[in-house]
Every structure is written in structure tokens, then in C-alpha cells.
Amino acid sequence: MAYFNSRDTSMRTLERVNEEACKKACLGDCACMAAQFVYGFDPNDGYCYLQSEVLSLETMRPEIFHYNSTMHIKIAQGKSPRRLF
Structure with missing residues (x-):
């Protein structure tokens, strides 16, 4: 997965981490x-x-770019419907 944003424009960059630590951050x-x-x-x-x-x-090909990339997108939880009594 390629994304036009980079280390320079990211909100924050973590180095020497694994995927799970990235998601948790x-x-x-x-x-x-x-x-x-x-x-x-x-x-x-x-x-x-x-x-x-x-x-x-956009999709990228690791054999051309020589790195692997995964994007984890946060989805907001929907509001639960109100119960009317």
C-alpha cells in the first residue's frame, strides 16, 4: 500500500517497531x-x-519498491440506537 504522506508530513513516526505496536500506537x-x-x-x-x-x-508492488506496507484505518464506532420506553 502506498500513501502520498511521508515521514515529513506524518503526525508522528515510530522507528524499529512491529506491526502490532504500530496498530496499538x-x-x-x-x-x-x-x-x-x-x-x-x-x-x-x-x-x-x-x-x-x-x-x-494506491496499490504498490513490493518487487519494485523493495518494501512492504500495510495501512490500518481507524473506523469510528457508530452510535447505538436509542431505546424509547
Whole structure:
């Protein structure tokens, strides 16, 4: 997954993390809307780009770009319907 946002425009960047730590970092931050996890050969030594907004995504081919990327997008929980008595 490629995203035009980068380390320079990310809300926050975490280094030398795994995918689970990346997801947890976003879940624990109310301003985070998505977490992009990027790694080369070792999935336990990646970068996590926390994004405050998600504008556009595109598919990328790891054999060309030589890294793997996953985007985890936070979805707001819907309000439960009110019960009328």
C-alpha cells in the first residue's frame, strides 16, 4: 500500500517497531486516523507513520519498491440506537 504522506508530513513516526505496536500506537491516540506500517526484510524492524487524515491510497508492488506496507484505518464506532420506553 502506498500513501502520498511521508515521514515529513506524518503526525508522528515510530522507528524499529512491529506491526502490532504500530496498530496499538494509533489506537491509543485520538488524533490518529490511520497507521501505515512499512518494513523491508524484517517485520519486527519497521517504521510506523501515524496519520491524522487519510486522503488517498494506491496499490504498490513490493518487487519494485523493495518494501512492504500495510495501512490500518481507524473506523469510528457508530452510535447505538436509542431505546424509547
